[in-house]
Amino acid sequence: MNKQSFLYQLKEGLIRLDEAEKEQFIRYYDELIEDYIEDGASEAQAVKKLGKPSVIASKILEEAFEEGNITPKKTLSPLLVLLLVLGFPLWGSLLIAVIALVASAYVVIWCLPFSTGVFAVAGLIASVFSMFASFFALQDGIYIAVTQLGVGVLVLGLAILSGLLTILMANYFIKISRSFSNKVFRLIRVKELLL
CATH class of the missing domain: 1.10.287 (Helix Hairpins)
Known part of the structure; x- marks a missing residue:
């Protein structure tokens, strides 16, 4: 996976954050990849060292949820859906x-x-x-x-x-x-x- 693909997947995983926070994380991971490349790693190796973007995004979202920065999505219960349909x-x-x-x-x-x-x-x-x-x-x-x-x-x-x-x-x-x-x-x- 190359850097652009990694950053794109990470950005898609952070969909629940506002744009400013999302861009802050994207810049941070972009700089990390660049640092690994400057230390002699290839782009693919640098991305591999960071791990899967979906796992990183879920950890970031968990931390944001624990800090109260995002609220959980409300899900409709099956009973409510049934009442909506019948009503x-x-x-x-x-x-x-x-x-x-x-x-x-x-x-x-x-x-x-x-x-x-x-x-x-x-x-x-x-x-x-x-x-x-x-x-x-x-x-x-x-x-x-x-x-x-x-x-x-x-x-x-x-x-x-x-x-x-x-x-x-x-x-x-x-x-x-x-x-x-x-x-x-x-x-x-x-x-x-x-x-």
Whole structure:
């Protein structure tokens, strides 16, 4: 086994440690291998002197567990698994109801900016059509053509105002959505910690 393979396997074995601790151990064993190589051993011999990376990783994890740096993984008991499976019709429907409730909250939050955005797009299209049609209304009279052009400009102004209002509301509603999402995620994390 070469040094890179050894260090990779060691890093994979230390998966329960945080990145800083993991890198500290990897650097330590990298330096040990380099020291053995400087003393005249080949790379394979240096790695062989250290032993199997899986054994080293398990010893490191044992020590970290005894020191309280890592907590043991919680395992689900067979009884709990059986209760989860049998209770799925109840808790599954409740989970779907909660998801639907959260989704409906997002729909309510975004209903107003969506409506003003649709009005802005529709008003823009209608104003362009109205101003373009005013040229054809000249044959019915100048007053009709000017009125048609005025209505087109008015609708264009309302569409621009609606678009600006949509942008302002969207920025505000993004903040509301983030706040709502953070509250939901915090609630989920609290529930996770309680279990």
